[in-house]
Ligand SMILES: Nc1ncnc2c1ncn2[C@@H]1O[C@H](COP(=O)(O)OP(=O)(O)OP(=O)(O)O)[C@@H](O)[C@H]1O
C-alpha cells in the first residue's frame with residue numbers, strides 16, 4: 164500500500180506537467196472552436212456550437228490545405244526513406260574509406276530546417292541560384308511556380324531529413340547479422356535478391372517506424388514553408404500548419420485556428436492508427 | 451615441407467572437388483591469417499580442418515566459399531579456377547556455426563531459398579524440399595519459423611538448406627558446436643551417414659579433435675595459418691609430423707620428455723631424467739643421421755606402463771573415469787607423464803614411487819629445435 168502511494172507521488176509531477184501543457188490546452192482548444200471570433204477586436208465572442216467546425220472543415224481553403232499536406236507527405240516520406248535506405252545499403256560495405264561516405268551521408272543531421280531552407284532558397288533563387296546558372300530557368304521562378312513550388316519544398320525537406328533517415332536505416336542494417344547476408348550469397352542470391360529477401364524483411368520494423376514518425380513529421384512541417392514560399396504561390400504550398408499559423412497570426416481568428424488545429428490533430432491521429440493497422444501486419448519482428 | 455604435410459593427392463586435378471594452391475590471406479588489419487597453404491579435397495571425401503582457435507580454419511573455409519578473397523594463390527572448385535567467381539556462383543553450400551537461418555522465413559522457405567535463387571521451377575522445388583526435409587526428419591516443422599525450433603532442429607534445417615541443392619562441395623564451420631554434448635554425438639553420426647548416403651564432398655571445420663578424427667576421411671591440422679599435416683586420422687595419430695600435431699591429437703595428449711642423444715659405436719641411446727633408453731636400430735640410425743643432440747621423446751599415455759620399468763617416477767594424482775584411469779606421474783626433473791590404463795590395473799596411489807616402461811616401438815622422436823618428427 165505504501166509503495167503504491169509512493170508510486171503515485173512519483174508520477175504526480177509529470178501528471179501535473181502533462182495536465183498543464185497538454186491536456187488543458189487541448190481541451191481548451193477544442194472549446195475555443197465553439198466560439199466565433201468577432202470581426203473587430205473588442206467585441207464579445209459569440210458561441211456558435213458546432214457551426215464553426217462544420218464551416219471550416221468543409222471550406223475550400225481547408226480541403227486545399229489537406230490536399231497540399233497529404234501531397235507533401237507523399238512526396239517526402241517514401242522518397243526520404245528509400246533514399247536513406249539506398250545510401251545506408253551502399254555505405255554498408257567493408258571498403259576502405261567508407262567512413263568518409265558515412266560522415267557525408269549523415270551530415271545533414273547537423274543542419275536545421277532553417278539552414279536547409281536558406282541553402283535551397285539560394286540554390287533556387289532566380290537571380291543568383293544554381294538552376295538559373297545551369298540554364299534550368301522556369302517562368303515564374305521555381306518557388307513562385309504553382310507546378311513546382313511544393314515539389315521544391317519537398318526536395319528541400321527530403322534533403323534535410325536524409326541524414327536522419329540514413330542513420331536510422333544504417334543502425335537497422337547493423338543489427339542484421341552479416342552471416343545472414345553471407346548465407347544468402349552462398350544460397351545464390353544476387354545483390355537485389357539479398358536486398359529484397361533478406362534486408363527489407365529484417366529491416367521492416369525500422370522502416371515501419373520511419374514511415375509512422377516520418378508521416379507525423381511531414382504533417383507538422385512548418386519552417387521550410389515559412390522560409391521558402393509562405394504558403395504560396397496562391398496557396399499551393401499552404402500546408403495545414405501554415406494555414407493555422409496565418410489564421411492565427413495574420414487574421415487573428417483564434418476560433419477558426421482552433422478548429423484547424425483540432426483537425427490537424429485528428430488527421431494525424433487517424434493516419435497513425437491506419438498505418439499501425441495496415442503496416443504492422445507486414446512487419447517481421449524477430450523475437 | 452614433408453610429403454605428409456602437403457595436401458597433394460592428385461597432380462592432374464581429376465577427381466578433385468576443392469583445391470587450394472599456395473593460398474595466403476592477410477587481413478586489412480595486417481593479420482596474416484593463412485600462410486601459404488595447399489589443400490586438395492577429393493570428390494566424395496570428408497576432410498576435417500582441425501586446429502586451435504584463431505588458427506585460420508574459418509578463413510580457409512570462407513576463401514573456398516568466396517566470402518573472403520585470398521591475398522594470393524589459386525582456389526579451384528572442380529577444375530574451375532574460382533578466384534574471380536562470386537560466392538553465389540561457386541556451387542558450394544555452407545552450414546554456419548550459428549546456422550544463419552533466415553528468421554523471417556518458415557522452415558519450408560528457408561530450405562527452398564537456394565533453389566528459388568537459382569530459378570528452379572516451383573514443383574521441382576517442392577519435391578526437392580520434401581525430400582530434404584524427409585531425409586532430416588523435418589516434415590512436421592515446415593511451417594514453423596526458426597525462432598520456434600530447438601537448437602538441434604535449427605541445425606537440421608541448416609543442413610537441409612545446404613543439401614537441397616546438391617552442390618559440388620559442402621562447407622561446414624563448426625556446425626555442431628552449439629549443440630549439447632549428447633545431441634552432438636548423435637548429430638555427428640547422422641552427419642557421417644548423410645555424407646556417405648549423398649557421397650558428398652565436405653570440408654568440415656572443427657576445433658574438436660574427436661569430431662575431426664571420427665568424421666574425417668582425412669584430417670588437416672592447422673596451426674597459426676600453416677598446414678601442419680594432412681592424412682587419414684589413424685595415420686596422423688600414429689605418425690604425427692611434428693610436436694604440435696603430436697600434442698594436439700589424442701586425449702590425454704601425448705607425453706613429451708626432453709632427452710639428450712648419446713651415441714656410441716654400436717647403438718644410439720637417449721638420456722632421460724633418471725634413465726637411459728636404447729633406441730631400436732632404425733630409429734637410432736635416423737636420429738644419428740639427423741645429427742640432433744637434443745630431442746623430445748613422445749609417447750602416448752596408453753603406451754606407458756607402470757610395471758617397475760627403468761624410468762623412475764612418482765605418482766602425483768590418480769583420475770578415475772570409471773572405465774579407465776589416468777595416472778599422473780612426475781619424473782625426477784618434474785616432467786609430467788600421464789599413464790592411461792584400465793580401471794582394474796594395478797592400483798597405484800598418489801605418492802607411490804613407481805617404475806615406468808615405454809615400449810620402444812611406440813616411441814616418437816622429435817627434433818627439439820624444429821619440433822619435427824625424426825623420420826625413420
Ligand atoms: N575479418 C577479419 N579481419 C581481421 N582479422 C581477422 C578477421 N577474421 C579473422 N581474423 C583473424 O585471423 C585469424 C584467423 O581467424 P579465423 O576466424 O580463421 O580462426 P579460426 O581458426 O576459425 O578460429 P575459431 O576456432 O576461433 O573460429 C585470427 O587471428 C583472427 O583474429
Ligand SMILES: [Mg+2]
Nearest residue numbers: 507508509623
Ligand atoms: Mg572459426
